[in-house]
Amino acid sequence: MGAVRKQKLGMKDIIVASVLGVICIAIRMLFMLLGGLVPVMWFASHMLDAIFIGPIFMLVVAKTKRPGPVLIISLVTALVFLSASVYIPLTAVVFGLLAELALYQGRYTRPVWLLLAYICFSYSFLGDFLPLWIHKAAFLQSASQTMDAAYLAALSKLVSSQTLGLILISILIGALAGGLWGLKLMKKHFKKAGLAA
Amino acid sequence: MTVSHQKGLDARIGLCLLLLSFIIAVAQSGLLIAGLFIGGIIVLMLRFRLRRTALRLVVIYFLLTGLQLWLIPLLPPGLASLLAVFIYFKMLFPCAAAAALFTGTTSVRALMAGLQKLHVPQPLVVSLAVSVRYFPTLKQDLGSIWQAMRLRQIRVIGQKLECLYVPLLLSAVNTGEALARSALLRGIENPGPKSSLLSVQIDRQDITALLYFALLTMAALLWR
Structure with missing residues (x-):
């Protein structure tokens, strides 16, 4: 096991992880676009991301088993979505590192640590929502130029700490469901196909 | 060996523009600065022959403005708050415009060469x-x-x-x-320095664009 820990991340691992990372980015993009069409969906988008990215995360970890790919996927996702929010790189670095730590602790194989790492990874895209809360005053000021007081009160309610709490809980539930689904698919298909040991 | 030149702005200047666009979006200094910023982006798009993207950008901007000024005030508060996300999108519109310019003019090769010059890992x-x-x-x-x-x-x-x-x-x-x-x-793991057929250099149009958008950002921060 020690040997696994000491191995350096090679270009092959980076390229395989990047290709799988593209599917993660495509899933995030899809739900972000749907969120643009149906605004309530935007608040649920991270939970749906967490459900559908689970199998990809488990496959990346099983294919590479080295420190780095998860953080790289988080950073590339952050760069691709930089125009949506400048806070995404910040959460990508923090939660990407936490996910790497959890994976290292679980030696890239223990299911509980894999799940914990996946929960951290799912929060790495949280920066997408943060401007709405951090710059709430600017947002409301912009809206106040054309809206009436009743509307602003409803809007202020929508952008509240309770809503943020609900989003955080929904991501946790989504990450657990997605992680378990990923572990199931690993066992049922990918290990049998010889893609991972 | 022929050295090719990039189509649009230098990748490093494009990344700077993305950052400046975010500062402008967050500063919320009013319609004039945002309009001048988006106008500048559209001029650059026309300069680099991205006519369709420029037209799409203008149409979306006017649609979002129309939604904010005329449709949302007429709706009941509950429904209007659901559409509030579109106001948020309009707030971030300068970022989307800068991103559209960047992706439309920067090839993967140019981006790689630019990032290598910036010593990105x-x-x-x-x-x-x-x-x-x-x-x-x-x-x-x-x-x-x-x-x-x-x-x-x-x-x-x-x-x-x-x-x-x-x-x-x-x-x-x-x-x-x-x-x-x-x-x-092809030798990707060769530890030696990588070369590129693409000539990556900051020229006069890059400096002019950067100066224009940097001045706008300063104005946005001063007139908040």
Whole structure:
């Protein structure tokens, strides 16, 4: 096991992880676009991301088993979505590192640590929502130029700490469901196909 | 050996523009500064022959403005708050405009060369380049799997998801491994400095664009 820990991340691992990372980015993009069409969906988008990215995360970890790919996927996702929010790189670095730590602790194989790492990874895209809360005053000021007081009160309610709490809980539930689904698919298909040991 | 030149702004200047656009969006200094910023982006798009993107940008901007000024005030508060996300999108519109210019004019090769000049770690540069290049293949793979599923008449949603995911991920891993083998054969792991056929240099139009957008950002911060 020690040997696994000491191995350096090679270009092959980076390229395989990047290709799988593209599917993660495509899933995030899809739900972000749907969120643009149906605004309530935007608040649920991270939970749906967490459900559908689970199998990809488990496959990346099983294919590479080295420190780095998860953080790289988080950073590339952050760069691709930089125009949506400048806070995404910040959460990508923090939660990407936490996910790497959890994976290292679980030696890239223990299911509980894999799940914990996946929960951290799912929060790495949280920066997408943060401007709405951090710059709430600017947002409301912009809206106040054309809206009436009743509307602003409803809007202020929508952008509240309770809503943020609900989003955080929904991501946790989504990450657990997605992680378990990923572990199931690993066992049922990918290990049998010889893609991972 | 001929050295080719990039089509649009230098990748490093493009990244600076993205950052400045975010500062302008957050500063919320009013319609004039945002309008001048978006106007500048549209001028650059026309300069680099991105006429369709420029037109699309103008149409979306006017649609969002119309939604904010005329439609949302007429709706009941509950429904209006649901549409509030569109005001948020309008707030971030300068970022979207800068991103559209960047992606429309910066090729993957130019981005790689620019990031290498900025001394960004090689794993991140390679990962970013692979990600951008794999998108069209992913679309093709998805289409083929979808057609095969229709042919086999798979209709149960759980089964559908599994039938979509398993071949898609298997194909992605195989493509990734083939790409990695090809890159290794071409010497990607060679520790020596990488060269590029693309000439990466900041010229007069880059400096003019950067100055214009930097001055606008300063004005946005001063007149908040």
